[in-house]
Amino acid sequence: MRESGAGTLDTHEHHAERGFWRTYVFSTDHKMIGKQYLSLGLFWAVVGGLLAHVMRWQLAWPDTAVPGWGEVGPETYNVLVTMHGTIMVFFVAMPILLGAFGNFLIPLMIGARDMAFPRLNMLSVWVFALASLVLLVSFFVPGGAASAGWTGYPPLSAKVEYTGVNWGLNLWILAHALEFAAFLMGGVNYLTTAIALRVPGMTFFRLPLVIWQQLTATTLFLLSVGPLIAGAVMLLLDRIIGTHFYAAEGGGDPLLWQHLFWFFGHPEVYVILLPAVGLVLDVLPVFARKPIFGYRWIIYSTIAAGGLSFIVWAHHMFVSGMDPRLAMPFSITTILISVPFAYIMFAMIATLYKGSIRFDTPMLWALGFIAMFIVGGLTGIFNGSAPADIYISDTYFVVAHFHYTLFSSVVFGGFAGFYFWFPKMFGRLLSEPLGKIHFWLTLVFFNVTFFPLHNIGLAGMMRRIANPLEYEYLVPHQWINVVATVGAILLLASQIPFVVNVVWSLLAGKTAPKNPWEANTLEWTAPSPPPPLNWGATLPVVYRGAYEYSLPDMAEDWLPQDRALAARSR
Amino acid sequence: MAISAEAPAIPGILPGKVGVWWFLASEIMLFGGLIASFIVFRLGSGGWHGEAAHLSVPIAAVNTLVLLTSSLTMVQAFATAERGDQRGPRTYLALTILLGLAFLGIKAYEYTSEILAGFTPGTGIFWSFYYTMTGLHALHVLAGAVVNSILLGAGRLRNPHRLELAGLYWHFVDVVWIFLFPLLYLA
Amino acid sequence: MLNWMRWLPENVSTYGGEIDAVIALIYYVTLAWFFLTLGVFGFFLIRYRRRDGRRATYVAGERLREAAWILVPVAVVLVLDFWIDLRGGPVWAKVKTTMPPTELTIQVTAKQFNWEILYPGPDGKFGTEDDRQFDNELHVPVGKPVRLVLKSKDVIHSLFSPNLRFKQDIVPGRAIPAWFEATKPGKYELPCAELCGFGHSGMKAWLYVHSPEEYQKWVNEQWASS
Numbered sequence: 001m002r003e004s005g006a007g008t009l010d011t012h013e014h015h016a017e018r019g020f021w022r023t024y025v026f027s028t029d030h031k032m033i034g035k036q037y038l039s040l041g042l043f044w045a046v047v048g049g050l051l052a053h054v055m056r057w058q059l060a061w062p063d064t065a066v067p068g069w070g071e072v073g074p075e076t077y078n079v080l081v082t083m084h085g086t087i088m089v090f091f092v093a094m095p096i097l098l099g100a101f102g103n104f105l106i107p108l109m110i111g112a113r114d115m116a117f118p119r120l121n122m123l124s125v126w127v128f129a130l131a132s133l134v135l136l137v138s139f140f141v142p143g144g145a146a147s148a149g150w151t152g153y154p155p156l157s158a159k160v161e162y163t164g165v166n167w168g169l170n171l172w173i174l175a176h177a178l179e180f181a182a183f184l185m186g187g188v189n190y191l192t193t194a195i196a197l198r199v200p201g202m203t204f205f206r207l208p209l210v211i212w213q214q215l216t217a218t219t220l221f222l223l224s225v226g227p228l229i230a231g232a233v234m235l236l237l238d239r240i241i242g243t244h245f246y247a248a249e250g251g252g253d254p255l256l257w258q259h260l261f262w263f264f265g266h267p268e269v270y271v272i273l274l275p276a277v278g279l280v281l282d283v284l285p286v287f288a289r290k291p292i293f294g295y296r297w298i299i300y301s302t303i304a305a306g307g308l309s310f311i312v313w314a315h316h317m318f319v320s321g322m323d324p325r326l327a328m329p330f331s332i333t334t335i336l337i338s339v340p341f342a343y344i345m346f347a348m349i350a351t352l353y354k355g356s357i358r359f360d361t362p363m364l365w366a367l368g369f370i371a372m373f374i375v376g377g378l379t380g381i382f383n384g385s386a387p388a389d390i391y392i393s394d395t396y397f398v399v400a401h402f403h404y405t406l407f408s409s410v411v412f413g414g415f416a417g418f419y420f421w422f423p424k425m426f427g428r429l430l431s432e433p434l435g436k437i438h439f440w441l442t443l444v445f446f447n448v449t450f451f452p453l454h455n456i457g458l459a460g461m462m463r464r465i466a467n468p469l470e471y472e473y474l475v476p477h478q479w480i481n482v483v484a485t486v487g488a489i490l491l492l493a494s495q496i497p498f499v500v501n502v503v504w505s506l507l508a509g510k511t512a513p514k515n516p517w518e519a520n521t522l523e524w525t526a527p528s529p530p531p532p533l534n535w536g537a538t539l540p541v542v543y544r545g546a547y548e549y550s551l552p553d554m555a556e557d558w559l560p561q562d563r564a565l566a567a568r569s570r
Numbered sequence: 571m572a573i574s575a576e577a578p579a580i581p582g583i584l585p586g587k588v589g590v591w592w593f594l595a596s597e598i599m600l601f602g603g604l605i606a607s608f609i610v611f612r613l614g615s616g617g618w619h620g621e622a623a624h625l626s627v628p629i630a631a632v633n634t635l636v637l638l639t640s641s642l643t644m645v646q647a648f649a650t651a652e653r654g655d656q657r658g659p660r661t662y663l664a665l666t667i668l669l670g671l672a673f674l675g676i677k678a679y680e681y682t683s684e685i686l687a688g689f690t691p692g693t694g695i696f697w698s699f700y701y702t703m704t705g706l707h708a709l710h711v712l713a714g715a716v717v718n719s720i721l722l723g724a725g726r727l728r729n730p731h732r733l734e735l736a737g738l739y740w741h742f743v744d745v746v747w748i749f750l751f752p753l754l755y756l757a
Numbered sequence: 758m759l760n761w762m763r764w765l766p767e768n769v770s771t772y773g774g775e776i777d778a779v780i781a782l783i784y785y786v787t788l789a790w791f792f793l794t795l796g797v798f799g800f801f802l803i804r805y806r807r808r809d810g811r812r813a814t815y816v817a818g819e820r821l822r823e824a825a826w827i828l829v830p831v832a833v834v835l836v837l838d839f840w841i842d843l844r845g846g847p848v849w850a851k852v853k854t855t856m857p858p859t860e861l862t863i864q865v866t867a868k869q870f871n872w873e874i875l876y877p878g879p880d881g882k883f884g885t886e887d888d889r890q891f892d893n894e895l896h897v898p899v900g901k902p903v904r905l906v907l908k909s910k911d912v913i914h915s916l917f918s919p920n921l922r923f924k925q926d927i928v929p930g931r932a933i934p935a936w937f938e939a940t941k942p943g944k945y946e947l948p949c950a951e952l953c954g955f956g957h958s959g960m961k962a963w964l965y966v967h968s969p970e971e972y973q974k975w976v977n978e979q980w981a982s983s
Contacts, residue, residue, distance in 0.1 A: 073955075074955045074956065074957070074958055074959075075955040077958070078952065078954075078955060078957070081952070116579075116585040116588075116589065117585070117589060120589075147955075148952070149952045153912075153913055153951075153952070155911065155912045155913070155929055156912040156913065156952065156953060156954060162869065162911060162912050162954055163954055163955070164955070184593070184596055187592070187596075188589045188592045188593050189589070191588070191589075191592050192585050192588040192589040192592065193585075195580075195583060195588050196579040196580055196583040196584075196585040196588055197579055197580070197585070198580060222592060222595055222596040222599075223595060223596065223599050224599070225596065225599070226596050226597065226598070226599025226600035226601070226602060226603050227599060227600070227602065227603025227604075227606075228603070229600050229603075230600055230601075230603035230604040230607070231603065231607075233702060233706065234607075234698075234702060237691065237698070237702060241691050241692065242691065242692035243691045243692060243697075243698035243701070243702065244692065244694065244695050244698050245607075245695070245698055245699075245702075248928075248929045248930020248931075249929075249930070250692070250694060250695060250698075251611075251615065251694055251695030251696075252611075252695050252698070252930075253611070253614075253930065254913060254928050254929060254930070255928060256607055256610075256611075260603055260607070263603070288805075288813065289812070289813040290813045290814070290815070290816065291815065291816065291817045291818070292818075293816065293817075293818035293823075293827070294817075294818035294819060294823070294824050294827070295817070295818075295819065296819060297818070297819075297824055319915070319924050319925055319926050320926045320928070321925070321926045321927065321928040321931055321933050324849070324853035324854045325854055327849055327853065328842070328845075328846050328849060328850075331842055331845065331849075332842050335838040335839075335841065335842055336835075336838065338834055338838060339831055339834060339835050339838070342830070342831050342834045343827060343828075343831050345794070346794075346827035346830055346831065347818065347827060349794065349797060349798050349801065350818060350826060350827055351818075352798070352801040352802065352805055353801055353805065353816065354805060354813060354814040354816060355801075355805045355813045355814075356805065356807045356808070356811060356812055356813040357801075357802060357805050357806050357807055358807050359806070359807075367798075367802070370798065371795060371798065374791065374794055374795065375791065378787035378790060378791055379787070381783050381786075381787055381838075381841065382780065382783050382784075382787075385779060385783055385841055385842065385845045386845060386849045386853075387775070387776050387779045387845045387848040387849045387852065388776065388779050388780045388783060388845065390776060390849075390852060390853070390922060390923075390924050391765075391776055391780065391919075391922045391924065392780075393924060393950075394915060394917070394924070394950040394951060395950075454761070455761070455764050456764075458761055458764035458765055459764050459765070459766060459919075460765075460766050460917075460919030462917065462948055462949075462950045463950075463952075464952040464957060464958075465948075465957065465958040465959075466957075466958035467958050467959065470958060470959040470961075471946055471948055471961065472946060473766055473919060473920075473945075473946055547817075549813065549815075550812050550813040550814065550815050551815055552815050557812050557813065
């Protein structure tokens with residue numbers, strides 16, 4: 001069966017054969033599709049980030065005009081809250097961590113010439129672009145964009161009169177549906193590619209961990225999104241043709257949505273987290289010059305965490321009005337999830353033990369991820385304990401917790417991967433000093449922005465309120481909001497070195513060698529950047545696992561996966 | 571130096587089949603979510619015998635038969651193609667499409683008579699579930715008919731692999747109905 | 758900034774102290790882990806930074822003896838997890854799944870964007886003539902358990918009292934029971950904690966906890982006319 005649109009062709013004539021449109025726009029090349037996902041994700045990161053800054057300004061100095069925006073009313077504030085969450089989770093984290101890195105790395109790391117279904121892959125990114133367009137349009141329809149929170153709890157989201165938002169919310173649902181379709185196509189492609197197209201010698205237990213994490217994340221997404229799609233169909237029908245799924249007066253139940261949403265929602269956070277963990281796991285051994293600590297145990301832990309994530313969803317609903325007797329069982333499963341993740345975090349730290357650690361920019365970001373994610377993981381225990389959650393749920397403590405986990409995944413994990421694979425993606429080296437400045441500024445101002453949110457959350461500040469000064473008990477703590485907002489502005493400014501670095505590198509950066517970091521995995525055996533179909537006439541053959549660094553009886557401290565050694569078979 | 575984008579798949583693994591199975595896994599979760607919600611609601615409300623009594627079991631039974639027969643013809647299309655038969659796949663695939671369309675026609679007649687009797691999706695929670703579940707299923711039948719028509723129209727029947735993939739999907743849609751029929755009409 | 762328990766508002770309910778104790782337990786456990794893991798992490802970074810003439814040691818961590826270095830800490834994590842849930846279980850049960858005998862039941866109905874607080878009056882029954890409704894004012898006596906029945910007219914709201922450590926979402930179509938017992942007279946805020954529309958920010962009621970005499974005085978004033 002022919003699934004590939006590329007057919008049989010000669011690599012050297014490849015570029016001449018294809019015009020601008022087939023190369024950059026309607027490309028079936030997994031590397032170009034990865035870059036397209038990356039560009040769309042970065043575009044939305046800018047939008048989502050700016051929305052966050054409007055929000056933060058309003059929280060620090062309520063009801064004053066935001067520079068470049070104007071005054072923020074309560075309706076607008078709800079739109080900001082909703083769209084910031086939606087954009088960051090579905091249109092930034094997923095396209096960058098799954099879409100960009102998954103597409104770029106999977107074929108290159110398993111030794112495939114492209115995805116199993118290249119045209120489906122192209123369709124995936126175009127459906128995602130369509131989803132982006134729909135979401136963008138939803139800002140400009142009469143009534144404004146969705147404002148029922150990124151979780152869209154009905155009845156607030158189910159009836160127009162409760163929010164005043166009509167088509168904005170319908171389009172919000174449609175944008176999600178298209179986004180899910182895009183990632184379903186991508187997911188089927190990732191899994192099929194990794195199962196069917198591995199190069200000879202690339203067994204499952206020789207796959208780089210980033211591939212394992214991508215595959216686990218994709219599996220979680222494929223198996224959890226169905227119920228949410230069902231829920232979204234019901235929500236749309238409630239809104240448009242007057243069914244009663246979420247309307248108590250017609251026999252429905254608003255809590256049904258919360259169950260369906262969070263059944264998806266908790267695996268979804270691992271859909272974002274696991275690829276980031278994978279990026280960090282692949283960066284660490286290269287710069288510690290050591291094998292990853294406990295390769296197989298990490299895989300088992302990942303799968304265990306993925307499996308557990310299907311039976312923890314009600315920890316988002318401790319005080320939701322569901323039967324309170326369900327809380328403790330879910331509290332136990334939730335807290336159990338700390339076990340596999342504790343293993344993975346400890347394994348990351350143990351990988352450093354007796355290493356020879358180089359502090360290049362990708363490594364700094366990976367180390368930053370470890371430190372920040374430990375904070376986020378530990379604060380999760382507060383939320384996971386049902387009695388503590390009575391007080392903590394819906395406060396800024398939760399906001400601080402999930403920014404320490406998700407921001408550290410997307411930004412620290414994402415930049416670790418970006419700085420590491422940039423030479424492979426674009427064939428140019430980035431500036432190390434600028435990268436380091438970018439890292440340290442981001443690390444400092446990330447903490448200035450988000451750490452104080454723990455404190456104001458413990459002081460009782462609720463999520464999604466537009467004006468904390470309306471509450472007398474919050475007035476004495478208002479300075480924390482000011483600190484966080486100033487931190488956020490400086491955090492945004494900290495990204496300037498990054499932009500300068502990338503632009504400068506693409507225009508005038510040094511040409512990247514094939515393997516600038518002396519890494520073992522297969523993508524470094526292809527040219528930088530790899531041509532269409534990745535390798536010349538012969539594909540590499542794999543002889544060993546991905547992390548054979550500093551073998552005792554070898555002169556070099558690295559041993560690529562594809563190098564044949566006559567005498568030994570490791 | 572001609573190299574092919576069609577990377578050699580690992581022997582014994584057909585990428586198309588792997589892909590379709592993963593797709594079906596997510597589809598199972600979609601209908602699974604709906605069916606689980608339906609069951610929880612039904613248990614919570616003490617049964618919907620009164621509402622379900624307004625549905626026509628005979629019509630649905632006939633429809634079940636139609637859909638089961640279409641699965642049989644789909645199997646025959648694949649079996650004849652594997653034997654290298656030229657006309658067999660064509661005939662059986664056309665029959666499958668016709669039976670699928672017959673299912674949709676009967677379903678449309680059923681919807682019309684129910685709506686004329688005053689039972690719309692907004693009538694109550696049972697009807698909300700009924701129209702959503704059967705409607706989503708009908709969309710899947712329609713999609714299956716479209717896929718089969720494309721196969722028939724493109725004349726790519728000599729490769730049984732494609733027929734097998736389309737068959738996997740068609741049987742899945744059939745199995746979903748096997749769950750919906752007793753849940754909605756008989757329980 | 759680091760002594761987190763200091764940030765909690767003053768506790769004025771009988772069970773608030775127990776909830777705070779669970780938070781404190783988790784806080785000290787996680788704080789210890791934070792310093793331990795980041796301490797080891799930082800030590801490794803400095804100790805094993807790249808130096809000329811020294812190469813990394815090949816440790817795959819696959820053998821059980823090596824893996825034990827982290828399997829043991831992971832086991833400790835598991836034990837601590839169970840400890841936290843063991844301590845938390847009874848607290849949750851006390852606050853959410855049991856109901857002490859109460860003399861006073863108050864119905865709280867949330868709607869966009871107000872709290873309607875309904876007292877049954879001297880006869881103790883709802884739906885009779887002596888019911889009295891107050892908007893955004895909840896008056897209770899100190900030292901007596903109070904039963905609340907929570908209802909919503911439109912969307913999901915959440916009744917939150919930072920000082921009582923009380924929070925319960927209110928779902929349309931359900932009457933959710935809840936209770937608290939205040940320990941200190943005073944005036945406290947009752948915000949809505951679940952996004953409920955454009956008036957969510959600023960949707961709040963006031964909780965007045967009265968001494969027994971003052972509460973009786975308030976009751977007499979309110980029901981004097983009837």
